[in-house]
Amino acid sequence: MELPLMAVKPEAPAEGVGAVDRALAILFAFQPGDSVLTLAELARRTGFYKSTLLRLIASLERARMLVRQGQEARWRLGPALIGLGLQAEHGLAPLREMVPAVLRRLAADTGESASFYVREGEFRLCLFREEGHHPVRDHLLPGSLLPLDRGAAAHVLRGAGLSVSIGERDPELAAIAAPVRGTGGVLLGALCLSGTATRFGDKVRREALAAALEREAVQLSRQLGG
Template identity: 40%
Template sequence: MAQDRVEAVERALTVLEAFDSPQEHFTLAELAQATGYYKSTLLRLLGSLTRYDYVQRDEQGRWHLGHAPVRLARRHLPGRHLTTRIQPLLIRLSEDSGETAALLEGEDGMVECRLVTLPDAALRHDLRPGDRWAAAKDDPRPVLPGGMMVCQALPGDAIEPPMWLALSGPAGRLDPQQAHRLLADALSSLTAGEAREAAP
């Protein structure tokens, strides 16, 4: 209804909608053309969106999406395609190892558990989707008193956040060599499946 509308909010959302495009960077003139707004209006809107990290401006003066939309999107469950590809691997990894198998994703110094399969064992790493912890850029493992985690990086590009397959459990029970072998086999299986999907 008309009384529920806030014009300034709708204008800001219109600006964000312009970024729903294969084009990653926009000049102010391109945004003006895409939205129909004057450049002076756009600059005010972009200023507010920048303060909340919805958009960023690069050194060439072009605009692109910031981190906030990605952070909010990641609050949702993983996409069906990701779940369909990864969850069966996690189930097999957990069955073969008897330990917790997980898909981890890192960004901005934090690692988040995206998918997980828990073993039937009473003593286990009780990891849950959405669990987050601070970690080094290339080492996603959390501090696990009495436990350990072995990780296998998944291939990706510089734009995507890094991801890892992981096995974790009690330090005296989890065999690192076996874990590395199982994770390497899972990665090979995943890579082979993606190659088959990409084949004409």
């Protein structure tokens, strides 16, 4: 059994251009696993009137950020977003070269799911993920956004050191996170192990997981110039 963790859609900022905020809300309505969304589903997820959606979608289509599928009122994310994503990914090249191998090693050695989070405003973004092998575990996809006010990785991204969270975000889940730093001690992200509260509740196992995680975080920080 897997315990699903839902991606969180960013809230609209208090200040900004309303039309831009609404257009972004349409793009953020697509969640991991969505290939196409209908007009009705977009209306349900965004809370916008269909007439408003159609006007905004027309602009997004012109910018190639949305592509209509056939003659039906169904859309998928467009190629312009791929180009933007590749540009954003270029800045993450050092992390992409090093972090996935660390996550694979942690997941293989501990059996727990390993993740790497970065801060995105008042949220934390799961940048990389390696699932553990336990049949009961938390399930999360790379690209998911989670709140920054609770959870071990959230505490690290807000300035804490090695952090443990048991049942804080979900009573059935637990996590341990450690900071990863780059040149000049700049915080680059949070390396995290997560699993069930039952497994992490055992003190001996929790301390062993924390030690393994901290070793990897220190080594990764050194490789990244920290």
